[in-house]
Amino acid sequence: MKIIDVEAIWLRVPALDEPCEWGEDALIVRIHTDTGLVGVGETDSSPSVVKALIEMPASHETCQGLRQLLIGENPLEIDRLWKKMVRGSEYVGRRGAAIHAISALDIALWDIAGQHYGVPVHTLLGGKHRDRIAAYGTFIPKPDETANRQIVRELLAQGLKSIKLGGGGFGEDLNADKALLKVIREEIGKDVKLQIDLVGRWRNYANALTQCDALRGFNLNWIEEPLPSDDSEGLLRLVQQCGIRVSGGEGLATRHEFKAFLAETRPAIVQPDITRCGGISEMRHIDELARQYGAQLVPHGFSTGILLAATVHFMAASEAGELIEYSQSDSPLFRNLVKNLIPLQNGHVPVPDRHGLGVELDEGVIDRYRVRL
Ligand code: MG
Numbered sequence: 516m517k518i519i520d521v522e523a524i525w526l527r528v529p530a531l532d533e534p535c536e537w538g539e540d541a542l543i544v545r546i547h548t549d550t551g552l553v554g555v556g557e558t559d560s561s562p563s564v565v566k567a568l569i570e571m572p573a574s575h576e577t578c579q580g581l582r583q584l585l586i587g588e589n590p591l592e593i594d595r596l597w598k599k600m601v602r603g604s605e606y607v608g609r610r611g612a613a614i615h616a617i618s619a620l621d622i623a624l625w626d627i628a629g630q631h632y633g634v635p636v637h638t639l640l641g642g643k644h645r646d647r648i649a650a651y652g653t654f655i656p657k658p659d660e661t662a663n664r665q666i667v668r669e670l671l672a673q674g675l676k677s678i679k680l681g682g683g684g685f686g687e688d689l690n691a692d693k694a695l696l697k698v699i700r701e702e703i704g705k706d707v708k709l710q711i712d713l714v715g716r717w718r719n720y721a722n723a724l725t726q727c728d729a730l731r732g733f734n735l736n737w738i739e740e741p742l743p744s745d746d747s748e749g750l751l752r753l754v755q756q757c758g759i760r761v762s763g764g765e766g767l768a769t770r771h772e773f774k775a776f777l778a779e780t781r782p783a784i785v786q787p788d789i790t791r792c793g794g795i796s797e798m799r800h801i802d803e804l805a806r807q808y809g810a811q812l813v814p815h816g817f818s819t820g821i822l823l824a825a826t827v828h829f830m831a832a833s834e835a836g837e838l839i840e841y842s843q844s845d846s847p848l849f850r851n852l853v854k855n856l857i858p859l860q861n862g863h864v865p866v867p868d869r870h871g872l873g874v875e876l877d878e879g880v881i882d883r884y885r886v887r888l
Contacts, residue, residue: 516631518590520547521582521620523569525562525886526848537655537682538844541819541852542566543876546623548590552630555874556622556825558790559818560615562886568607568616577605581616590627597621597796614768614793621794622825622872629871636795636825636872640832647863648830650841651677651708653817656685660698667702670843674862677838678703681712681739689729696733705734710762712739720749727757737762737784750780762786765815769793770800777808788815790822795829802833816840820853823864824872827857831866839864852880 527540542562546554558565571580584603588596600620604613629636637643652670656663670678680699685692696711703709711730717723723741737760742749744766754761762784767773768791777785785805789798798814805812812835816826823842830836841859842849850856854875857864867873 516552516589516591517549518546518585518588519549521545521569521585522547523566523582523616524881525566526852526881526884527562527886528846528848528884531886538818538842538846538849541848542619543819543821543852543881544569544619544623546585546590546620546627548627550631552590552627554590554623554625554627554630555821555872555876556619556624556626556790556794557819557821558615558619559788559822560612560791564612565616565619568604568613569620574606577603578607579603581613581620585620590624591631593621593624593628593796596624597794610768610772614797615791618768618790618792618794618797621796622790622821625795625825625828626871626874629873633870635868635870636828637832637866640795640799640829643831643866644834644836645831645866647860647865648827648836648839649677650839650859650862650864651675651679651710652841652843653679653681653712654843655682656680656695657683663695663698664702667699671703671707673859675841675859676706676862677708677710677736679710679712679739679840681714685711686713686716686726689726692726693729696730700733708736709733710737710739711735713741715740715743717741719746720752723749723753724756727753727759731759735759739763739786740765747776747779750782754781754783760784762813765791767792769797770804773801773804777804777810781808782810784813785810786813786815788822789825789829790818795825798829802829802835806835811835811838813838814840817842817844819848820856821872821874823857824853824867824874827864827866828872847880848884851877853877
């Protein structure tokens with residue numbers, strides 16, 4: 516079997532000059548083979564940047580387009596191809612967007628392998644540990660209390676026992692944050708887990724510690740990305756002092772960044788995004804690192820049903836795969852791109868047993884939202 520084509524497809528719901536909030540654009544890939552098998556993958560990154568990294572012509576040996584590196588290769592040789600892509604894109608890559616692009620392609624290679632061998636990806640990864648995975652739901656708070664109560668009721672109606680809020684100005688005004696958390700805690704009661712995402716908004720260690728002290732009464736399950744990304748010293752001090760579990764890592768790529776993050780800051784929870792960290796292949800290394808450092812693996816995941824399927828297969832096959840993020844976006848790229856979207860059932864995500872990733876794309880959705888420049 517040989518790879519004969521690699522497509523990088525940029526999808527976007529709003530016009531190019533209108534904003535996206537979450538899940539309204541996507542970069543999906545399709546790897547075509549000479550046997551007719553097609554693998555799909557995606558990355559939650561900047562679609563236009565990733566598309567360029569895949570399609571660009573070679574400038575020299577360590578600055579090559581990823582498509583060119585894969586054409587003619589056997590798609591089943593995933594580890595060798597992963598290394599070939601990393602090496603061949605080194606000058607523009609090693610971290611960040613090039614690893615995001617490689618993540619998408621790696622996921623598509625695993626999809627092909629599963630279809631070729633006639634097994635789900637979780638079987639290729641060594642076998643599933645569970646048939647369903649507990650999920651948590653994330654929402655961006657609105658300025659209006661009634662709207663927030665309504666959002667939370669809808670989350671609970673889906674059977675979720677764990678919810679997270681962040682974005683929409685949360686973290687900018689402590690009094691407003693306290694008022695919001697009071698409303699949410701009232702609405703969900705004391706048994707539902709509640710976590711907050713600061714998206715790096717708290718200024719520094721001292722500021723973050725003050726805020727943690729002020730929010731202690733809300734029994735927070737974890738605090739996500741409280742400090743700016745490069746403040747590892749501040750984060751380590753916060754982890755040691757605040758008494759609330761700290762999480763992060765959704766923007767990191769490769770085992771090397773995760774190893775530094777885990778060793779330098781000792782978070783309780785690590786949150787790689789399978790479509791950014793280096794794909795399914797690299798998640799295996801990050802899962803192992805998390806185990807070594809005693810951190811719980813709770814992946815970030817907020818894009819299309821392709822990301823969801825890749826995450827579910829991986830988590831099913833991980834001993835530590837007990838909690839998954841389930842997108843609450845009503846974007847058609849989440850709801851409709853994958854025709855057989857893995858559902859949320861009573862707060863849990865069932866593990867599918869179809870071959871490969873098992874996703875069926877809706878060509879009409881691709882056609883409708885494809886960006887053609
Ligand atoms: Mg986050």
